[in-house]
Amino acid sequence: VVGTITVLAYVTYQAFRKGKAPPSDLRVNLRIMKEASKVVNMVDIEDLGDKVSYCRCWRSKKFPICDGSHNKHNEDTGDNVGPLVLKRREPVAATK
Amino acid sequence: VVGTITVLAYVTYQAFRKGKAPPSDLRVNLRIMKEASKVVNMVDIEDLGDKVSYCRCWRSKKFPICDGSHNKHNEDTGDNVGPLVLKRREPVAATK
Ligand code: FES
Ligand code: FES
Numbered sequence: 001v002v003g004t005i006t007v008l009a010y011v012t013y014q015a016f017r018k019g020k021a022p023p024s025d026l027r028v029n030l031r032i033m034k035e036a037s038k039v040v041n042m043v044d045i046e047d048l049g050d051k052v053s054y055c056r057c058w059r060s061k062k063f064p065i066c067d068g069s070h071n072k073h074n075e076d077t078g079d080n081v082g083p084l085v086l087k088r089r090e091p092v093a094a095t096k
Numbered sequence: 097v098v099g100t101i102t103v104l105a106y107v108t109y110q111a112f113r114k115g116k117a118p119p120s121d122l123r124v125n126l127r128i129m130k131e132a133s134k135v136v137n138m139v140d141i142e143d144l145g146d147k148v149s150y151c152r153c154w155r156s157k158k159f160p161i162c163d164g165s166h167n168k169h170n171e172d173t174g175d176n177v178g179p180l181v182l183k184r185r186e187p188v189a190a191t192k
Contacts, residue, residue, distance in 0.1 A: 027175040028124045028153055038170065040178035044185050048141050054180050056152045057124055064180060074134065079123040082136035084150050084160060084180065089140050 029058040050091040053083040125154040146187040149179040 033039045041054075041064040053066035057079075060067040066083035074080055129135045137150075137160040149162035153175075156163045162179035170176055 025121065026169075026173040028169070029175055029177045034176060036176055038166070038176050038178040040181060042181045042183065045141065045144050045182050046185055048182075054150070054152075056150075056154070058152070058177065070134070073122075073124070077122040079125055080130060080132055080134050081125045081154065082134040085136060085138045086141050086144075086182075087138065089142055 032058055032063050048086055048088075051085070051087040053085045055083055057081045057083075128154055128159050144182055144184075147181070147183040149181045151179055153177045153179075 029039065055063050055066040055070070057066075057070040057073050059069040059073045061069065070081050070083065125135065151159050151162040151166070153162075153166040153169050155165040155169045157165065166177050166179065
């Protein structure tokens with residue numbers, strides 16, 4: 001019995017310990033590459049075209065590119081996130 | 097009395113209505129430019145240096161630039177977000 005109680009106490013302790021910061025509450029990324037410890041995307045500046053939008057809401061189906069999903073996310077949650085837009089002041093004909 | 101109950105019912109209804117998507121639960125951006133309906137940052141590609149990291153966790157004190165705050169956010173919440181890194185394959189001496 002004491003052993004059982006000890007195990008239960010330990011399981012409860014672990015549950016509370018993990019419960020301190022419930023992952024579902026404040027995570028920004030709910031679905032993208034959750035197997036990775038950190039999702040960092042590297043882009044070579046030389047490869048950029050005339051204009052591209054990068055997702056910062058983590059809801060895009062084309063992540064890391066923005067597909068407009070931030071709008072639905074903002075409507076659903078009352079949030080106000082949007083993409084990072086990279087564009088050339090002078091479009092380069094060669095990259096079109 | 098009926099009027100009071102009606103008002104109470106309406107207030108309760110509104111509370112539930114707004115309660116459908118509790119803003120505090122699934123918002124990605126908790127503090128940055130919350131007065132804006134949508135935070136979009138525009139960057140001219142011609143102005144980029146050899147390397148810069150843009151924040152996608154919305155926790156950076158230098159937003160839209162990453163200041164490393166994603167690491168604390170990931171530790172605190174069990175999340176796995178990180179920046180978008182823009183870099184030149186061939187560093188340009190003039191931009192240093
Ligand atoms: S889809 Fe994520 S910022 Fe647009
Ligand atoms: S501080 Fe936000 S991604 Fe680094």
